[in-house]
Amino acid sequence: MQEKNDSIKVPTLAECIANGESPEILFWVGCMGSFDERARKITRALVKIFQHIGLKYAVLGLEESCTGDPAKRAGNEFLFQMQALSNIDVLNGYEVKKIVTACPHCFNTLKNEYSSLGGNYEVFHHTTFLQNLIDAGRLKVEGGTYQGKKIVFHDPCYLGRGNGIYEAPRDLIVKLDAELSEMKRSRAHGLCCGAGGGQMFKEPEKGEKDINIERTSEALQQKPDVIAVACPFCMTMMSDGVKNFNKESEVKVLDIAELILTANDL
Amino acid sequence: MIQGIVFTCILILSIYFFSKRIGQIRKNIFLGRDEARNDRPWDRWKVMFRVAFGQSKMAARPTVALLHFFVYAGFIIVNIEILEIIIDGIFGTHRVLSFYIPMGLYNFLIGTFEYLALMVWVACFVFLIRRNVMKISRFWSSEMKIGPRTDANLILIIEILLMTAFLMMNAADYLLQKQNYGHYIVAGSFPVSNYLRPLFLSFSTDTLFLVERFCWWFHIVFILLFLNYVPYSKHLHILLSFPNTWYSNLNAKGAFTNMTSVTNEVKMMLDPTIVPDVNGVPARFGAKDVADLTWKQLMDAYSCTECGRCTSECPANITGKKLSPRKIMMDTRDRLEEFGMGVHKNGAAFDDGKSLLFDYVSEEELWACTSCNACVQACPVNIDPLSIILDLRRFLVMEQSSAPSEINSMFSNIENNGAPWKFPSSDRMVWSETGV
Incomplete structure (x- = not known):
């Protein structure tokens, strides 16, 4: 993927408010999207799509903080709620209504776990959001780069099973005129990449193999040109898996946002 | 005659x-904690007819x-x-x-x-x-x-x-x-x-x-x-699958419950003027033994027919880790039988020095979970092993500060930097700059 490494002017919500603008949507970047080298490219891809279609968006910038998802799932409810309440304070302070994020973990937490603590927002995962933009005629996607290419999609647990979103990412792949390939374990029975529940931050327990190796080998059996993901944690796990099998020159691991961006050569 | x-x-x-x-x-x-599962009765009947009578989840x-x-x-x-x-x-x-x-x-x-x-x-x-x-x-x-x-x-x-x-x-x-x-x-x-x-x-x-x-x-x-x-x-x-599906969790599987007892404490920490509600503080945070679980989690244990679909779809188990969601359910039932018998004979103050956590379920099993919900999805009678795993983790973390050291580092990073890694929060916008 050819990435132009130019600096992007990204508006923060604070600046927008100061300029008397009210953006259509808040882009919640998430910790992976902010700090992880690979996931930053997903963040940039999504922002470039927004800018391409002239969508008025903003980010929280330095005011953004971890949603608390990894803490909650590792059992630290105190830390989760500390994060949640202070994030809700910021979001409600700006009267945020709509949020989009490229991370299913942030998506799930913001959508499902903030409301009973006083944070009520309309939250979109970027795959659904992009789908909506296409449906509304605001974003055009044509085959281009991925025409006829075989793309296998790996369901993120917190998008699929966690929130019942299976079709949006698949519809986007189909729109690229690519051949959508399904693993045996997909949709509701998709196998986890191995990162959730705090596993991303620790060594796995003793076992026969790592979960991402099991999953990547299943994906590679489909002989895909691309393994498509929709979660920055899955991105890390599947990329590591592909490297483990020495297939990184043949098989690319790309987020749906990157597919859309590069297909359109934006 | x-x-x-x-x-x-x-x-x-x-x-x-x-x-x-x-x-x-x-x-x-x-013997389990109270939990309201009576809302949206019409949806509950629908789930029961589909999943228990219609056996929809068996079709996999x-x-x-x-x-x-x-x-x-x-x-x-x-x-x-x-x-x-x-x-x-x-x-x-x-x-x-x-x-x-x-x-x-x-x-x-x-x-x-x-x-x-x-x-x-x-x-x-x-x-x-x-x-x-x-x-x-x-x-x-x-x-x-x-x-x-x-x-x-x-x-x-x-x-x-x-x-x-x-x-x-x-x-x-x-x-x-x-x-x-x-x-x-x-x-x-x-x-x-x-x-x-x-x-x-x-x-x-x-x-x-x-x-x-x-x-x-x-x-x-x-x-x-x-x-x-x-x-x-x-x-x-054959009997319990009907009530067990009626009382299913109707929320998105990704949504974990927010502990209200914790909300009270956190609000007091953030705002010292709030008067503490003494009644709201539970005996312990999270679950150590069966009586710390909710009645629904205990009903889940009695509803389990040990078919093992959960375990066969568990990513940790598939890759050879000790965790097995079915074992979590079997352990909960076995411990509940033992504990219930004890309470029946000796009254509510019964204590045999044993507990579900440690004596039945080990820490190694709990920390292998990816919280992916595959077990919950796989269960033909809507049992939720993940909620028990989470409650046991909550006890380990909040009552015993006993998590793997990397998990503890993740906690302190979130506390100090607002992210699970040791990156300064001032670097949050670096992604937008040249040369990334």
Whole structure:
């Protein structure tokens, strides 16, 4: 993927408010999207799509903080709620209504776990959001780069099973005129990449193999040109898996946002 | 007359012991914490009809689903036959329903029961083969010790014996009907047991009568024994799957509960002017033992029939880790039985120094979970092993500060930097800059 490494002017919500603008949507970047080298490219891809279609968006910038998802799932409810309440304070302070994020973990937490603590927002995962933009005629996607290419999609647990979103990412792949390939374990029975529940931050327990190796080998059996993901944690796990099998020159691991961006050569 | 009295006594005794056991299970379930699961009743009925009556989640494995459906339909529909058997047993009548419903319908019913009985027989036989000859791996994983394996086999064997007795009884009855023997009126159609007749052709009429009576008694006595075995076995799902699906979690699977006890504490930390509500503070955060779980989590444990679909879809288990969601459910049930018995004998203050966490479920199992919800999705009766895993983790973290060191680092990074890694929060926008 050819990435132009130019600096992007990204508006923060604070600046927008100061300029008397009210953006259509808040882009919640998430910790992976902010700090992880690979996931930053997903963040940039999504922002470039927004800018391409002239969508008025903003980010929280330095005011953004971890949603608390990894803490909650590792059992630290105190830390989760500390994060949640202070994030809700910021979001409600700006009267945020709509949020989009490229991370299913942030998506799930913001959508499902903030409301009973006083944070009520309309939250979109970027795959659904992009789908909506296409449906509304605001974003055009044509085959281009991925025409006829075989793309296998790996369901993120917190998008699929966690929130019942299976079709949006698949519809986007189909729109690229690519051949959508399904693993045996997909949709509701998709196998986890191995990162959730705090596993991303620790060594796995003793076992026969790592979960991402099991999953990547299943994906590679489909002989895909691309393994498509929709979660920055899955991105890390599947990329590591592909490297483990020495297939990184043949098989690319790309987020749906990157597919859309590069297909359109934006 | 004597037969009627003996039968009535057996019937009353078995109902008495069955109710007593169910009462004990009910008490055990209510040792759990309170949790409201009565909202949206209409949605709950829909889930119950779809998942329990309709067995929708079994369809993920179609062959087994079909076989299981035969056994399930057999169980439900053959209950009509049992109604007749009970009336006959008490009043000394024979095929009493044939006097009260049109003969055509009666024949149709008996014929249908025979087909069902055959299908139950075949299905149970295939299930035995799958377990003991094909040795399908999910029936032989580490928590499937001799006890649970015997439990499963015993149930299948009893069902096969019951169906055999039912069909043999009908075959003998049919022959007696043809010979105009005693009270054996011509009633019923016997599309399956018809083929068993050759077994009895050499029998005298009196021997046939003995065979018919023996099978009749064997059938009903074993049904009553079965009734009393079920609440001690994994087979309790035939009853509990209905309430268990009714009380399903209706929220998105990704949404974990927010602990209100923690909310109060956190709000006090953030705003010292808030007056603490003493009643709101629980004895402990998270779960150490079964009484710290909710009644629904305990009902889940009694509803588990140890099919192992959860474990066979668990990414940790698939890759050889110790965690098995089925074991979590079996452990919860075993500990609840032990704890419930203790409370029953010694009162509410019972303490045997043991607990679900540590004595049954190890920390290694808990930390292998990816919280992916595959086990929850896989369960045909909507059991939620993940919620128990999370509550046990909560106890480890919030009461014992006992998490793997990398997890503790992740916590302190979030606390200090607002991200799970040691990056300064001032770097949050670096992604937008040149050269990334």
